[in-house]
Amino acid sequence: MEPAEVEFLAEKELVTIVPNFSLDRIHLIGGDLGPFNPGLPVEVPVWLAINLKQRQKCRLIPPDWMDVGKLEEIRDQERKEDTFTPMPSPYYMELTKLLLNYASDNIPRADEIRTLVKDTWDTRMAKLRLSADSFVRQQEAHAKLDNLTLLEINTAGSFLTQALDHMYKLRTNLQPGESSHSQDF
């Protein structure tokens, strides 16, 4: 997948906005949205929130987890534990990027938040590589990693699957009586 595709999926997540316009309920294929009343918070998918924000028709309310204190806790826990911390959103990275790009004026301490999220991402990716290396060294058949997000899997995934493919081919060469006349390499 391209990161843009993962972002597309992330944009379905709901976020709270405060509109400055009125509109009755709208009925979309994916479901109903609204009604919208000036000053009254309402939940909408991120794709709509960003569109409205760009047209200056609302302000965005950052999700609960997009807060310096909370993110520091998460970052610290990530650094401490060997396993992956459950993230407050399966699309934490994508949402951070989207909301900070389009609505940083609605998010207090936006720069610190960006740094904290990036730090957490870097720690998780390093953990993923460590895990992959240990998996490869011990030539395990099966591994289970909980709490990874789609973007993380997507970024490291193609490398890992291709490497494992090669290992598989090298390993099947070890089978006796295998007539490996393939030119796959």
Add this chain to the structure above:
Amino acid sequence: SFLQGSKLEIPLWLAKGLHDSKRRIISVELPKIYREAWRTVFSADANVVDLHKMGPYYYGFGSQLLNFENPENPEIAQTDCLCSLQTFVARFRRIMDSSQNAYNEDTSALVARLDELERALFQVGQKGLNDFQCWEKGQASQITASSLVQNYGKRKLTEVDG
């Protein structure tokens, strides 16, 4: 015409064609790097070996050499395979880390000692990283000229005519 018992260097594809375990027209000598002495080097530290100089298709070629198993010594094939696999496993970490961390740098030093298979893997890792970085900067949604198109301008008139 060739004398029986003479030693020749021929391409792999020809050797494969001539090889027949029943008729034994040819017997293949295992190249140095797949033999005992080198195996000790690999097991000491697989990361320092310049597989590109050795190969550049160390893994692929090694796999193909299995076609010429000497029936008198089947263990050689097994130990060779194991050595290749272990070499790959030992070098995996460095390839993964460098390909997923080197952004916008000259990577020639990093890939210099990798064989072709490892280089292809390195490129995959780089793509993952570059795609992510590009997305994070918001460049994923910008329309840019394809690099193919950008190169058109470099063609000279004489090339087009000829």
